[in-house]
Amino acid sequence: MFGYIRIYKPQLRICEFETYRAVYCTLCRHLGRQMGFPSRLLLNYDYTFMAMLMLGLSGETPRVESGRCVVNPLKKCGYCTGCDKAFDYTSALTGIMFYYKLRDSIADASSGKRMLYRTLQPYAAHLRKKAAKLYPEEDALVNEYITRQFAAESRARESGEIIIDELCQPTADVISAFAVRLSEKPDDKIILRHFGYFLGRWIYLIDALDDLNDDLKDGSFNPLALKFGLTPADAENRTDLWEQARVFGNDSLNMSAAEAVKYYELLNLGGFKPITDNIMYLGISRAQHSALFPPAKKRRRRSDKNQINTGVEENE
Numbered sequence: 001m002f003g004y005i006r007i008y009k010p011q012l013r014i015c016e017f018e019t020y021r022a023v024y025c026t027l028c029r030h031l032g033r034q035m036g037f038p039s040r041l042l043l044n045y046d047y048t049f050m051a052m053l054m055l056g057l058s059g060e061t062p063r064v065e066s067g068r069c070v071v072n073p074l075k076k077c078g079y080c081t082g083c084d085k086a087f088d089y090t091s092a093l094t095g096i097m098f099y100y101k102l103r104d105s106i107a108d109a110s111s112g113k114r115m116l117y118r119t120l121q122p123y124a125a126h127l128r129k130k131a132a133k134l135y136p137e138e139d140a141l142v143n144e145y146i147t148r149q150f151a152a153e154s155r156a157r158e159s160g161e162i163i164i165d166e167l168c169q170p171t172a173d174v175i176s177a178f179a180v181r182l183s184e185k186p187d188d189k190i191i192l193r194h195f196g197y198f199l200g201r202w203i204y205l206i207d208a209l210d211d212l213n214d215d216l217k218d219g220s221f222n223p224l225a226l227k228f229g230l231t232p233a234d235a236e237n238r239t240d241l242w243e244q245a246r247v248f249g250n251d252s253l254n255m256s257a258a259e260a261v262k263y264y265e266l267l268n269l270g271g272f273k274p275i276t277d278n279i280m281y282l283g284i285s286r287a288q289h290s291a292l293f294p295p296a297k298k299r300r301r302r303s304d305k306n307q308i309n310t311g312v313e314e315n316e
Helices: 014-035 037-042 045-058 084-108 111-134 136-159 164-180 186-210 212-218 223-228 232-237 240-264 270-292
Strands: 063-068 076-081
Touching (some): 014 063, 014 076, 014 084, 014 270, 084 111, 084 136, 136 164, 164 223, 186 212, 186 223, 186 240, 212 223, 212 240, 232 240, 240 270
Antiparallel strands (some): 063 076
């Protein structure tokens, strides 16, 4: 996935942050054992959140033991023990998603980036083969997702008709399918199907908004750029059309996040809930804020009337 679903550290208690870090470090350890040492570089916050959801829904309370960090042996880390299922599953998804995401990037990227991505393809294929042996259904799901996503984007390019819901659908569906697998309880599965759908929609949209400037420069596919007919000059000059695209993206993100939270609140996540609350109510808001307001040195000063309200002050 994309790494947007993260904590907002200033609002976590120390014990909550230590628990989050233990889940993160345990996932890193499982990736190394299951997929090989280099796969640790693929670790991101999305899979940590997924592992935490799976642990919370299972009712398991893992023990946290201290150990040395494999990447930096001088550093001590906490590791969760006695709950391998959640970490094995998310480790395998990491390998599968990396392969198919890379394949999608090769098809979508400019010629220079395409050559770089191709050098990673043999390693990505190796990871995917390992993971697919353990979870063949998940591999088939992601393959279908990428095929549908590519087809939807190709239709949009050819027709010039940009239907955002149609472009979000493949990502929303695959995240929904993954979410359903996080619990064995029938009632949870119903909730998780809807929660995953809207979270997947949010992921697709924030990735489009976050990459808008770079995609315009590279000529890569971006639904917001095509919908509003943006050019690199619009990004450079922060035109009214550029602001309209950002307002539309922000409104769509707010709707998707609100729907995801509505279903999230129906889940019983036990002792992990204070951490997942931090992610759902503060972390994704900050990620959205960062996509809307890149660092000051990378953008021109805008007047107050062009500021978009995400519920977080820009200078915070």
